[in-house]
Amino acid sequence: MNRYTSAESTGERDFIPFARPSIGEEEEQAVLEVLRSGWLTTAGRAKEFESDFAAYTGAPHALAVNSATGGLHLALEALGISSGDRVITTPYTFTATAEVVRYLGAHPLFVDIDPHNMTIDPRQVEKALKDSAGYRPSPTSRGVKAIIPVHLGGYPCEMEELKGIAAKHDLKVVEDAAHAFPVRTDAGYLGCLSDVGVFSFYATKTITTGEGGMVVTEDPDIAARIRIMRLHGIDREVWNRYTSNRAAWRYDVVAPGFKYNMPDMAAALGIVQLRKAEDFLRQRRRIASRYLEAFEGVDFLKVPANSPSHGWHLFILRLDLEKLSIGRDQYIQELRNRGIGTSVHYIPLHLMSYYQRSYNLKPDDFPEALRAYKEALSLPIYPGLRETELHRVIDAVLEVGKKYCRGGQGG
Ligand SMILES: Cc1ncc(COP(=O)(O)O)c(C=O)c1O
CATH class of the missing domain: 3.90.1150.10 (Aspartate Aminotransferase, domain 1)
Incomplete structure (x- = not known):
């Protein structure tokens, strides 16, 4: 019983909740196995979830993280978004989409939605680029550097148009695919159509790990940067630290990274949910x-x-x-x-x-x-x-x- 499943817990027997995760015995068993294994944090289950996810979507690199928010942050960081840059996105989204831009000292540049499908309007993106050409919020600012389209509710953004605009203006594209797994278009899975895509496995999402996310990219350098930055900027993953023949205690910190790794308890849920x-x-x-x-x-x-x-x-x-x-x-x-x-x-x-x-x-x-x-x-x-x-x-x-x-x- 929880706040999603329980009509009884609110005292209203027939209340139909807005959201309710689909968790069965297989998920319970998978988590139990992790609990009994003696290793709760990131290890074999997280790696398995990543390779299953990569095989499913065809993405060359899939990196499990503990939220899509963290994943978006890592994606922008790996793409080199930095202080004073501007990132185009839609105001019609959850705050996570724009807050990660601020984490890096960059600024969101909002553009309106297409009234028909409520996703970012490519015509408005063009207009914003034209209107802001040459404008720099600070002397060190490099202007607009990226676009974050949001596949709202799982509806595909106009990716062809957006990618065309991005190519013309030398912008990176990060798909906020928090709502969009597993949606296939003629061009491939949503989230796999740009520089980096980020999925959410939050409790109400299309598949869930309680909290969690996945970052996908074709670019090995971006994947390598994200792999390091999701775990403190350490050059080897914690699992290797304790299981390889190299001295378990020795590691280097190559950058001030973050703490965005997905624990095995969550990954165990994800492996089962992915099959469903x-x-x-x-x-x-x-x-x-x-x-x-x-x-x-x-x-x-x-x-x-x-x-x-x-x-x-x-x-x-x-x-x-x-x-x-x-x-x-x-x-x-x-x-x-x-x-x-x-x-x-x-x-x-x-x-x-x-x-x-x-x-x-x-x-x-x-x-x-x-x-x-x-x-x-x-x-x-x-x-x-x-x-x-x-x-x-x-x-x-x-x-x-x-x-x-x-x-x-x-x-
Ligand atoms: C559009 C959108 N982007 C990003 C996020 C962040 O996802 P997470 O909760 O996994 O950090 C959400 C979460 O609801 C979302 O709706």
């Missing part, structure tokens, strides 16, 4: 198509953009607020009253006090992100969502909308 990833994706897609079928054409709702390459980590429904006498927040409350847990993805970063204060941002600076935020409502979508629960979510969404539809019944 395809089935999980199938189930998410099945639920998404049921939602789309139920909500398409309902006049107070706007369904999310569909694509054969959508991972459906999130199902972000949008409300047509002109058709409704209530706002999104009250809609959430009405669903809550009917025992349905929902969420909002995202409160855009340009509405957060830190980013507003630091970059003098106003709500209207990114009108599409602002509008999406006001309308967005994420519905439960996970493999363990039962048929009866799916029906209840659909019925409740329609019932609330009809109750508050201006000028009579909707849909």
Whole structure:
């Protein structure tokens, strides 16, 4: 029982949580084996998870880390992003995407989203590059150096366009693929289409290790830098320190690294979850198509953009607020009253006090992100969502909308 699985623990027997991980006996067994092995931190299971992940995606290098946040930080560091640089990204994301830019003393340069699919708009990227050409926030600044597209909810960003822009302006691309495993496009897996890609295995993600992430890249030098920097900047991994014939205690520190390694307990979960990833994706897609079928054409709702390459980590429904006498927040409350847990993805970063204060941002600076935020409502979508629960979510969404539809019944 935990905060995701337990209806009972909240005292509401029929509450349908927004998220619920799919953990079975195989995962329990795998973690138990690690606990009983006498070695809890990074070792054989983490290596095995990395090689399984590399084989699965075809990525030449896969590096397990203890969060996608850490992975994004490592990726930017390895690409040489440094103080005063600027990194283009979307405000329509979780703060982790932009905070890692600040870790390095660089600055996020936000650009608005495409209203159709809510991912970063390549046309806005071009415009931002044109508008900021020659601008340097400080005398040492080197200007825009990278783009971080976010595959929001598992929907593929326009990678061809973004990579074309990056090539033209000599920019690195780091995919924030926190929501996007295992989504295949004609070009390959999301997260594997650029310089570096970063996946999240946080508790609510498409596969989970509790906390964790994976960094993938084709570049052996970037992989080598990340391997060293994820563990204090030490030149050999801790496991080798205790198992190789070389003196166990001797190591060198080649840089002031970080502590982002994935422990074997988490990796053991990941190995099992990875085997289930395809089935999980199938189930998410099945639920998404049921939602789309139920909500398409309902006049107070706007369904999310569909694509054969959508991972459906999130199902972000949008409300047509002109058709409704209530706002999104009250809609959430009405669903809550009917025992349905929902969420909002995202409160855009340009509405957060830190980013507003630091970059003098106003709500209207990114009108599409602002509008999406006001309308967005994420519905439960996970493999363990039962048929009866799916029906209840659909019925409740329609019932609330009809109750508050201006000028009579909707849909
Ligand atoms: C878009 C996005 N990027 C990055 C992250 C960070 O992932 P993690 O929690 O594994 O650090 C998240 C987490 O929710 C996310 O949603």
